C-alpha cells in the first residue's frame with residue numbers, strides 16, 4: 184500500500200513591530216485630524232484594545248523575517264532546510280519581486296520555491312492549504328508558511344470607521360512532511376460578486392497611483408457575510424476531516440472583531456474557552472492574524488501536542504477557507 188504524506192506543524196513564530204498603540208493614542212491621533220472616536224466605541228464594537236504599527240523603515244518582509252526566524256528556531260531547523268516559502272500578504276514590499284523572494288534573501292536561503300499569495304484576510308489559510316498540497320504531492324518537504332502585513336500603509340486615517348480596526352504584524356508556521364497527520368482537511372472558497380464591500384482599489388499606472396490607495400469597507404455587510412461563512416466552512420471542514428465540531432479542541436478564526444467570534448461561537452455552540460481570541464491585543468492584522476493567534480496560544484501553553492484545531496480565514500475577494508489539523 185502507498186502511504187500518504189501528511190504535513191505536520193513543527194514550529195510557529197510571530198512578530199509585532201514596536202510598542203503597542205492604545206485606543207487612547209488613536210483617539211489623540213484622530214482628534215488632531217478633527218475626527219472623534221473613543222476607547223469605549225472601539226472596545227464595545229470590536230473588542231480591540233491596542234494594535235501595533237510598523238515604523239517607516241520596516242517593510243512587510245522585515246516583519247515576515249522576524250516571525251520566520253522565531254518559527255524556524257521553534258522547529259529546531261536551519262533556514263536552509265526550507266524548500267518552499269508561501270507568503271500571504273496584501274501589503275507587499277513592492278510590485279515585484281515578491282515579498283516571499285525578499286524573505287528568502289533575508290533568510291539567506293540559496294534556493295527554494297518562493298511566491299506570494301493574495302487572498303487578503305484569508306491569505307494565511309489559503310497559503311497553508313497550498314503548502315500542504317505541495318507536501319502531499321512530494322514537491323516540498325519543509326515549508327515556511329507566512330502571513331505578514333503592514334496594513335497601516337493602506338489605512339486612511341481620515342476614515343475613523345476603518346483606521347481603528349487594523350494593525351501590522353507577521354506570523355509563520357513551519358510544515359514538515361510526515362507519515363502521520365498533521366493537516367487533516369481544508370477547503371477554500373471565493374465569491375467575487377462581493378468585491379465591493381472590502382477593497383483597496385488603487386493601482387500603479389503610468390508612474391502614478393491611480394484610484395484610491397486606501398482600504399474601504401462596508402463594515403456591516405462584511406460582518407454579516409463573515410459570520411455566515413465562518414459558520415458554514417467550520418461545519419464543512421470538520422465533516423471533511425471526519426471530526427465532530429464538539430470534539431475539536433481549539434478554534435482559531437480570523438481576528439477581525441470579538442463580536443464576530445462570539446456570534447460564530449454561539450451558532451456553532453463552541454464555548455469561549457475553546458476560541459482563541461487575540462484581536463483585543465493585535466487588532467486585525469489581515470493575513471497575519473491567524474498565524475499570530477496560533478503562535479500566541481501555542482507559546483502560552485493553551486495548545487498542546489495531539490490536540491485538534493480549526494483555523495479559519497475570511498476577507499476581501501470575498502474569500503474564505505478553513506484548515507483542520509492535529510498538532
Ligand code: UT7
Pocket residue numbers: 219220221224225228229304343344345347381400401402403405406409439440467469497498499
Ligand atoms: O478582516 C475582515 C474585515 N473587517 C471586518 O471583519 C469588520 C466587520 N465589521 C465590523 O467589525 C463592524 O461593522 C464595525 C466595527 C466596522 C462597525 O461596527 P457597527 O456596529 O457595524 O457600526 P456602524 O458602522 O453601524 O457605525 C455605527 C456608528 C455610526 O454613527 P451613526 O451613523 O450611527 O451616527 C458611525 O459613524 O458609529 C460611528 N463610528 C464611529 N464612532 C466612533 C464609526 N467608526 C467610529 C469610530 N469611533 N471609530
